[in-house]
Amino acid sequence: MKTVNIKGQAKCLTTRRARGTVWSCLSPDEIELFNQNVSCRIYEEGDVIFYEGDDCTSLYLVESGLVAVKKTDTEGQQILIRLANPGDTLGYRPLLAGESHRASAEVIKKTKVCALPKSTMKRFLLSNLELGTEILKRMAKVLGEADERFFEAVSLPARIRLIHLLMVLQERCGKIVDDGSLLMELPLTRRDIAAMLGIRAESLSRLVHDIEDEGLIHFSGNKIIISRPETLLKELDAGLLSL
Amino acid sequence: MKTVNIKGQAKCLTTRRARGTVWSCLSPDEIELFNQNVSCRIYEEGDVIFYEGDDCTSLYLVESGLVAVKKTDTEGQQILIRLANPGDTLGYRPLLAGESHRASAEVIKKTKVCALPKSTMKRFLLSNLELGTEILKRMAKVLGEADERFFEAVSLPARIRLIHLLMVLQERCGKIVDDGSLLMELPLTRRDIAAMLGIRAESLSRLVHDIEDEGLIHFSGNKIIISRPETLLKELDAGLLSL
DNA sequence: CGCCAGGTTGATTTCGCTCAAGCAATGTGG
């Protein structure tokens, strides 16, 4: 693994604090402690930060790039549990639950990650009430999303789930161009997108084909053009509509 | 809704504290505050404690009985997200995330529930560091289970999921009888079991039929006799085995 | 007694999976 270790990176923390994340509430002493213990690294595409089953030794703060959290099933088939973007944190779940990692973290795009040792994190939790409360809030959100995803997986067809996924990703990767159509550039392979939906790459391919036939979306490489976002949104609503 | 309000029930808390739950760490003052604010109720079968979309006003502590947390989809189809047994807590997720309820809580068996107002709970979180930490831990566990369930739903066939469910329920409802076979009495309708697996009642029925044909399990009403638990466990292992 | 909810069964259909092949873009070594 071609990784480079960079020491004493105070920057990880300052940017996060500025952005108003859970770290905003650290005291000067705690900031000092954080900086003394954090260690940052650059991972290249395809590197793995931790594997399913590994002991959980640190909390990982994603600075830049993109990381996929995946679980692998019996036949080597992969399911993508979540994506970690800059500002996101990896490994807090097993750290807090006192378990080992239940999923692997695979780097999709060259990524800088800062690792804070478990012991330091635990110390923060004991000394800083607000930090715990903030993390609680975050985790409650994530848990809600997890339930939602389960619900979708078992009750909605893949097509609706794909549209939903696109609409979610659009918030991060989408740009509206001149004529009102939506342009996205996804840093994901087809295989990864399929893994997010819990379907096979082939099924995704067919799905995409169908949607293209209807003229709603045009895919080329990892660029996607959605000519009539409203039409998709309407279909999504119809699919999700809970009365 | 035939519900009865019972005031000033100190017992809710004392039993929980004795069992070593997250509440064990409350100070005498906090216990006092808890008892002043909690209000307990008996719900009958079929009652609903809260609906999907309702504002989250309280934390609900299940004292006795059984509650199902369900989401309803477009066609009125229901998915059972989780079961709440005595000692479990309902509504902490939306409370902490500051969201409204994303699922409904439906009473399956006559249930006593103690409701602690949101405001009181928030006060505890601000005054008691340990409480927050304990809840964090619980929530981290639940989140792990949620991810696991998603993974199972998309990667394992219904049959394996059913066996898994039985093995999980067996911990709570199972008794080993004389000849080594396992007796369970599930307080759930077929429809609810199907909802837990994310399949239709008809599919469950066929599944059960198949397994009975193989002589592994005998179902009658809500009683289940598993003659050779080892055989099922072996199949489960084979199904789950992640290499 | 009829009604009704919960459960089962059968016939048919749909969706997504598997396996296999093909194609285009990208590397890689001679």
Place this chain on the structure above:
DNA sequence: CCACATTGCTTGAGCGAAATCAACCTGGCG
């Protein structure tokens, strides 16, 4: 620069699991 593997994506044919729709039990219960 060409021959060759490799990787990512697509396509087709066939299959299997579960959904759907409809009918039909079965055991309370008014």
